[in-house]
Amino acid sequence: MIRTVATTPFSDQKPGTSGLRKKVPHFSQPNYAENFLQAIFDATERPAGSSLVIGGDGRFFNAEVIRKAIRMAAANGVAKVIVGQNGLLSTPAASNLIRQRKAAGGIILSASHNPGGPDGDFGIKYNISNGGPAPEGVTDAIYKRTREISEYKIVDEDAPDLSVIGTSRLGETEVEIVDPVADYATLMEELFDFAAIREAIAGGLTLRFDAMHAVTGPYAKEILEKRLGAPDGTVLNGVPSEDFGGGHPDPNVVWAAPLVDLLLGPTAPDFGAASDGDGDRNMILGRGIVVTPSDSLAVLAANAHLAPGYKRGIAGIARSMPTSGAADRVAQKRGIGIYETPTGWKFFGNLLDAGKVTICGEESAGTGSDHVREKDGLWAVLLWLNILAVSKESVAEIVKSHWAEFGRNYYQRHDYEEVDKAAAEGLMESLRDRLASMAGQRFGTLVVSEADDFSYKDPIDGSVSTSQGVRIVFSGGSRIVFRLSGTGTVGATLRVYIERFEPDPAKHDLSIEEALGELVRTADAIGEITKRTGRAEPDVRT
Numbered sequence: 001m002i003r004t005v006a007t008t009p010f011s012d013q014k015p016g017t018s019g020l021r022k023k024v025p026h027f028s029q030p031n032y033a034e035n036f037l038q039a040i041f042d043a044t045e046r047p048a049g050s051s052l053v054i055g056g057d058g059r060f061f062n063a064e065v066i067r068k069a070i071r072m073a074a075a076n077g078v079a080k081v082i083v084g085q086n087g088l089l090s091t092p093a094a095s096n097l098i099r100q101r102k103a104a105g106g107i108i109l110s111a112s113h114n115p116g117g118p119d120g121d122f123g124i125k126y127n128i129s130n131g132g133p134a135p136e137g138v139t140d141a142i143y144k145r146t147r148e149i150s151e152y153k154i155v156d157e158d159a160p161d162l163s164v165i166g167t168s169r170l171g172e173t174e175v176e177i178v179d180p181v182a183d184y185a186t187l188m189e190e191l192f193d194f195a196a197i198r199e200a201i202a203g204g205l206t207l208r209f210d211a212m213h214a215v216t217g218p219y220a221k222e223i224l225e226k227r228l229g230a231p232d233g234t235v236l237n238g239v240p241s242e243d244f245g246g247g248h249p250d251p252n253v254v255w256a257a258p259l260v261d262l263l264l265g266p267t268a269p270d271f272g273a274a275s276d277g278d279g280d281r282n283m284i285l286g287r288g289i290v291v292t293p294s295d296s297l298a299v300l301a302a303n304a305h306l307a308p309g310y311k312r313g314i315a316g317i318a319r320s321m322p323t324s325g326a327a328d329r330v331a332q333k334r335g336i337g338i339y340e341t342p343t344g345w346k347f348f349g350n351l352l353d354a355g356k357v358t359i360c361g362e363e364s365a366g367t368g369s370d371h372v373r374e375k376d377g378l379w380a381v382l383l384w385l386n387i388l389a390v391s392k393e394s395v396a397e398i399v400k401s402h403w404a405e406f407g408r409n410y411y412q413r414h415d416y417e418e419v420d421k422a423a424a425e426g427l428m429e430s431l432r433d434r435l436a437s438m439a440g441q442r443f444g445t446l447v448v449s450e451a452d453d454f455s456y457k458d459p460i461d462g463s464v465s466t467s468q469g470v471r472i473v474f475s476g477g478s479r480i481v482f483r484l485s486g487t488g489t490v491g492a493t494l495r496v497y498i499e500r501f502e503p504d505p506a507k508h509d510l511s512i513e514e515a516l517g518e519l520v521r522t523a524d525a526i527g528e529i530t531k532r533t534g535r536a537e538p539d540v541r542t
Helices: 032-043 062-075 091-100 136-146 182-191 194-202 216-227 257-264 293-306 326-334 345-353 377-391 395-406 421-437 512-527 529-533
Strands: 002-006 020-023 051-056 080-088 105-109 121-127 151-155 166-170 173-178 207-210 271-275 282-286 289-291 316-320 337-341 359-362 366-369 408-419 446-453 470-474 479-484 492-502
Touching: 032 062, 032 121, 032 136, 032 151, 051 062, 051 091, 062 080, 062 105, 062 121, 062 151, 062 166, 062 173, 080 091, 091 105, 091 121, 091 182, 091 377, 121 136, 182 216, 182 377, 194 377, 207 216, 207 257, 216 377, 257 271, 257 282, 257 289, 271 377, 282 293, 282 377, 282 395, 289 293, 289 395, 293 316, 293 326, 293 359, 293 366, 293 377, 293 395, 293 408, 316 326, 316 345, 326 337, 326 395, 326 408, 337 345, 345 359, 366 377, 377 395, 408 421, 408 512, 408 529, 421 446, 421 470, 421 479, 421 492, 421 512, 421 529, 446 512, 479 512, 492 512, 492 529, 512 529
Parallel strands: 051 080, 051 105, 080 173, 207 271, 316 337, 316 359
Antiparallel strands: 002 151, 020 121, 105 121, 166 173, 271 282, 282 289, 359 366, 408 492, 446 470, 470 479, 479 492
16 A cells, blocks of 8 residues: 655755765654655656666665665556665665666665764665766756655555565565675676686785675675685675774775785785775775775776776776876877766766766776776776786786886875865865966965866766866976865865876885975965864875
């Protein structure tokens, strides 16, 4: 029986970069999740007889909302719902499932790399039929619907047991509970030379993968330990937890410090990697080296042809605007296209669908390719392993050879988290007000050559996105970028990106302070960061 429940709108359900994210207690308000889910059903198109994929990263509140989503899907006439066992689906696996099953879309319950638990973060986002995040036109329609909603629909009957694989019915809707790992693991076997990787591991290549108590644990154990033969224990923190083991599932040098310490220590394995809450981000390390996400994107693009799925080469590369220009130099030398987009994986979708690019990446530890329409942490790990197996070089040797050929982009991101929102917005507004007069100004040895507020016109559909971040470029190519992140749930997160290109191999071993010190001080001076936020130091440097 379908029940129609009266409700009233909430004013704060505008999706951000990756859907709607709030604290769990906020999401737990009566009708809050239901309103947003109903807005998705009302505002998105689903052909008659179509399917919907539902899954999430296993964080606190995940299973409860998935059961509500299944019941609401049945009440809203969805013909079939495909759900990961126990409600689990990594974000790239969900994208793959949408594409493989030709579903109309998918509802992914995740707050990605944000902390979990009863007082942690929660999120819901909608992916469209190509498997990628909903574009702004769709999220705007969903938000519009949240402002006017007056009722939602839900069936009275309970959702099926999420732990039991198989098919059942809920009213007129078919509900299929699937193994969340199998289809994704099969896709990885098609893209990469598993035989070569197995041989390298059997021959002594050692590795550790930190799943950070998040969703990629089962995926990594199946692929790395079972299919590729890595020893038991290769996957660390491999059991998903509602609060991510009390940790912060963000794969960077701060939150994955034990893995970093291992790889930089005396008993380091050859290769280390980590992934985040929902499995779409990655961190790559070698013995004695942490590879920046921007460098990783460039190395993967330059060497992708070593993997069977990319042996014919790649069509082009796309990167988010704050990501370093390292990938641009690969594209230029290879004679392929390079595209600079706003932050947010949704901006890569049209380029991928049109065949303009094969590999994409963001400085925030996301890389992926046209195999799905999301960034994919394990995909990046496996491509690195494929490159290591074929080249028979170490991670450090591969990276240093890359710098020798293409030059080095020294790069760092500074995050100022939970900043007073008005102060952060005032900082950005002040920067924008000064852009027109900034060219030619000198800061120490740095001279501003150009400054702008990045805007993007999609080359495929012509849509325009403005105010995507303030860029200040100096003579010689160094730059500072300021933007506010859309992934936090409290206050504002100010992100400052510092970059210097160094073509001279003799200067590729500078410390970060030597390479970027003046730019860091200049960023504080230009942005008035300390003055406006009260923060003398960033919360996180990556």
